[in-house]
Amino acid sequence: MISDLFYMNGYGVYVWSAYFFTLISFIILYYYYYSSLLKKEQELKNLQLKNE
Amino acid sequence: MYFKLPNKIIDELRRWLPILSLTTLIVFLVGLYFSILNSPPDYLQGDSMRIMYIHVPAAWLALGSYSFLALSCVCWFIFRNPNFNLFAKSIAPIGAIFTLIALVTGSIWGKPTWGTWWAWDARLTSMLILFFLYVAYIMTWQSIVNKELAAKISAALGVIGFINIPIIKFSVDWWNTLHQPATISKLSAPSIHISMLTPLLIMTFAYILFLATLFLIRLKIEIIEQKILRANK
Amino acid sequence: MQFYNLIIRDLKLAFYSSTNFLLAASFLILILILIPFVFGSNVSNFSLLFRGFIWISIALSILLTLDRVFNSDYEDGNLDTIILTQIPIELIVFAKFISHWIANCIPIIIVIPLAGILFEIGIQDSLNIITNVLAGSPGMVFIGSAISALTLGSKRAGIYKTIIIIPLYIPFIIFGADQESSLVLLGLSMIAGVFSLFISVYSLRLYAE
Numbered sequence: 411m412i413s414d415l416f417y418m419n420g421y422g423v424y425v426w427s428a429y430f431f432t433l434i435s436f437i438i439l440y441y442y443y444y445s446s447l448l449k450k451e452q453e454l455k456n457l458q459l460k461n462e
Numbered sequence: 463m464y465f466k467l468p469n470k471i472i473d474e475l476r477r478w479l480p481i482l483s484l485t486t487l488i489v490f491l492v493g494l495y496f497s498i499l500n501s502p503p504d505y506l507q508g509d510s511m512r513i514m515y516i517h518v519p520a521a522w523l524a525l526g527s528y529s530f531l532a533l534s535c536v537c538w539f540i541f542r543n544p545n546f547n548l549f550a551k552s553i554a555p556i557g558a559i560f561t562l563i564a565l566v567t568g569s570i571w572g573k574p575t576w577g578t579w580w581a582w583d584a585r586l587t588s589m590l591i592l593f594f595l596y597v598a599y600i601m602t603w604q605s606i607v608n609k610e611l612a613a614k615i616s617a618a619l620g621v622i623g624f625i626n627i628p629i630i631k632f633s634v635d636w637w638n639t640l641h642q643p644a645t646i647s648k649l650s651a652p653s654i655h656i657s658m659l660t661p662l663l664i665m666t667f668a669y670i671l672f673l674a675t676l677f678l679i680r681l682k683i684e685i686i687e688q689k690i691l692r693a694n695k
Numbered sequence: 696m697q698f699y700n701l702i703i704r705d706l707k708l709a710f711y712s713s714t715n716f717l718l719a720a721s722f723l724i725l726i727l728i729l730i731p732f733v734f735g736s737n738v739s740n741f742s743l744l745f746r747g748f749i750w751i752s753i754a755l756s757i758l759l760t761l762d763r764v765f766n767s768d769y770e771d772g773n774l775d776t777i778i779l780t781q782i783p784i785e786l787i788v789f790a791k792f793i794s795h796w797i798a799n800c801i802p803i804i805i806v807i808p809l810a811g812i813l814f815e816i817g818i819q820d821s822l823n824i825i826t827n828v829l830a831g832s833p834g835m836v837f838i839g840s841a842i843s844a845l846t847l848g849s850k851r852a853g854i855y856k857t858i859i860i861i862p863l864y865i866p867f868i869i870f871g872a873d874q875e876s877s878l879v880l881l882g883l884s885m886i887a888g889v890f891s892l893f894i895s896v897y898s899l900r901l902y903a904e
Contacts, residue, residue: 591862591865594858594862595859595862597855597858598855598858598859601854601855601858602846602849602855605849605850605851605852605855606848606849607850608848611848611901614901615845615846615848615849615898615901618845618894618897618898619845619859622842622859622863622894623859625890626862626863629863629865629866630862630865630866632866633865633866633869633870634865634869636869636870637869
């Protein structure tokens, strides 16, 4: 059952590599932008504290 | 003077960001369940057509983001409101990544179905050009130091690119009639059965949610960057 | 009359710096020289491919010369002076397009029969190619000049300017490689001329501020 899922009648390599590529790039994209958002927010907060 | 965005709306949306992200994740998982486990294989293409569920939404949204970008640029020309440039600038890298995903998954799908990684068909060529248009747009912002000038130039570039896409598609179609007939008929999409439409629609919805999440994050980043710039002045 | 004077001025500038005048044509020949090194020296194989090669080399030669349409005037401040005169800016831009085309594409067109001799292309085919180039190259020059006007202010324009321009050249190359499309090329050139005029005027006003 599981090996069927991975094999997919010979198409497994293609299907899984496509899904893998998409998901990995989505995760990286989300992580990159979210972390830089948090960083920027921190930076802005520090700046405001300094100015006060 | 740079922007007068309804800051309250953006701040409110920022507060909802974790929930939006979680919803995106859940819809994605549901879509993955349907597309991998709970949908029948195509009787012609077998299981390889499961790639469609991640490829087609990416291609749709790549084109959709460029339309949004170009529309923002046109609106900027009409209303001269800097917000429109902010929208265009925020969506550009996301659209570029979606185009890249559409290209890569399309190639992977092409290998088992057409027997080749790439075909010089109108749709594929215009997708490739679309990627370079995104790159050019992003590079404009990076290579011009004066941001007000960069805003004006990149808006013009966005509109030029939008005119360019149909021109490319038309001329590659023309080229195919001139140089090499057939082989393209394989690429035409057959009508989709309802059992395949469900996962496709769910995946499209998940992609749209993901795009919205990333767009919101990018917009917020841009706004904060401008605030920091102003505070440092 | 003013239009004429502007063209003469630019042509004189191009002519007195003699390297500029020959650059595009010699670049075209040099690209064509590379081809036998890649595909072997049996020239008779090339008659089919020659049309394609020549259009690719023309596109590259035009790309190479685009820096000179507005850049030198922009850098030494002449552009501001020209814009401040009574002459309408559209006329100035159009004169620049035409003089740039004359200075760079006429040498290319003169060189094409020569290249045809090098690659054993018949006179009939050479003439056909020349007609297509005559119809298509103005459009390519117009578009290229417009985009380089748009990217005047960027330090690294040379790199990403080509990314924008080459997709816009695709239609010209497609129709240029076809024998019977010189009328389509002419139409494309006219449309490109109108759009390029708008874009150049917009960007020159931007930079002259």
